[in-house]
Amino acid sequence: MAGTAGRKWVPEAVPDDPSGQPARRRTDLIVGGSPAMARVFELIAVAARTEIPVLIAGESGTGKELVARAVHYTGPRAARPFLTMNCGAVPETLMEDELFGHARGSYTGAHADKRGVFEEAEGGTLFLDEIADLYPSCQVKLLRVLQEQELRRIGETRTRKVDVRIIAATNKDLEAERLARRFREDLYHRINVLPIVLPPLRERREDVPLLVDQFLRQFNHELGRSIRGITPAAIERLQAHDWPGNVRELENRVKQAMVMAKGDLIDVECVDVPAGPASGDALPTFRKAKEEFVRNYLARCLRHAAGNVAAAARLAGKDRKDFYDLMKKHHVDPAAYRR
Numbered sequence: 001m002a003g004t005a006g007r008k009w010v011p012e013a014v015p016d017d018p019s020g021q022p023a024r025r026r027t028d029l030i031v032g033g034s035p036a037m038a039r040v041f042e043l044i045a046v047a048a049r050t051e052i053p054v055l056i057a058g059e060s061g062t063g064k065e066l067v068a069r070a071v072h073y074t075g076p077r078a079a080r081p082f083l084t085m086n087c088g089a090v091p092e093t094l095m096e097d098e099l100f101g102h103a104r105g106s107y108t109g110a111h112a113d114k115r116g117v118f119e120e121a122e123g124g125t126l127f128l129d130e131i132a133d134l135y136p137s138c139q140v141k142l143l144r145v146l147q148e149q150e151l152r153r154i155g156e157t158r159t160r161k162v163d164v165r166i167i168a169a170t171n172k173d174l175e176a177e178r179l180a181r182r183f184r185e186d187l188y189h190r191i192n193v194l195p196i197v198l199p200p201l202r203e204r205r206e207d208v209p210l211l212v213d214q215f216l217r218q219f220n221h222e223l224g225r226s227i228r229g230i231t232p233a234a235i236e237r238l239q240a241h242d243w244p245g246n247v248r249e250l251e252n253r254v255k256q257a258m259v260m261a262k263g264d265l266i267d268v269e270c271v272d273v274p275a276g277p278a279s280g281d282a283l284p285t286f287r288k289a290k291e292e293f294v295r296n297y298l299a300r301c302l303r304h305a306a307g308n309v310a311a312a313a314r315l316a317g318k319d320r321k322d323f324y325d326l327m328k329k330h331h332v333d334p335a336a337y338r339r
């Protein structure tokens, strides 16, 4: 898989979704050069290969749905449906109906037989988003379906076999929910075989320039603009921000900046995030701060040199070998900066 080496995860051969959605959308690119994201790329590959239950955890906007799609579209079920169910978005009575369907006449208003998402996803993957919000009554029923690999529509006595892979996601601490007895212990263990944790963007600031590059490309295309790049001051401002809304927030800020930009470069005036470290930002230790500085500095040199290590080393006033050693030590991948 292309992504295991580092910066970008791109689905290789991806068929179209039977629902008619083109599977390989531009937005399905997962960008990241940080060690944390390298680990995520590795886990995506394992999950796709093995089909074991995956639980994706991370704050809002960290890319959970993107990872779920990646697992599906690189696995053997890629040609089958990928369906998403938001477990907190539907009232309790409707939820069971949405998941498992019903028989005609099973309640007032049930005019026809209806398949639930489980049956709709047959052969494919059901992405259960915000799983921590699943009602206790549905937790029991979901557990049964996963154990027996069969379900019963509401109002029916017969059971139906289902073959659906489950990928769950949560932005709550599911373990805490389990300990507080709001989430069933048995279901927790069944869905949480391979955890994939997406760290918040503020803990992988070195990914910011890569993400910005990706969004520039994407939105130039979408907005019909031809923004060439971003000034070092603007990128520093973005890297210093804490991003409570994570990648989604960064994506929106970049889009906004592209709309505001007067010329073909985004400068710091177009970037609508506060200057300086955000309030509440805990002071890092000297060692951590230094490491972060070096990583960002290497990234800047490489960006200016379009990924050419010799040129980047010259900009930094270092010899090539020292620059290589620093890149290795700080897990910076020059390929991420090539244009």
Ligand SMILES: Nc1ncnc2c1ncn2[C@@H]1O[C@H](COP(=O)(O)OP(=O)(O)OP(=O)(O)O)[C@@H](O)[C@H]1O
Pocket: 027, 028, 029, 030, 031, 032, 058, 059, 060, 061, 062, 063, 064, 065, 066, 067, 171, 211, 214, 247, 248, 251
């Ligand atoms: N590593 C990444 N590379 C490129 N784009 C990303 C990355 N991570 C997230 N995004 C983009 O950020 C946006 C949010 O991602 P996604 O919807 O997957 O997050 P989420 O964790 O499911 O958020 P929420 O908890 O709010 O549902 C999407 O537009 C997605 O394409």
Ligand SMILES: [Mg+2]
Pocket: 064, 065, 129
């Ligand atoms: Mg989501």
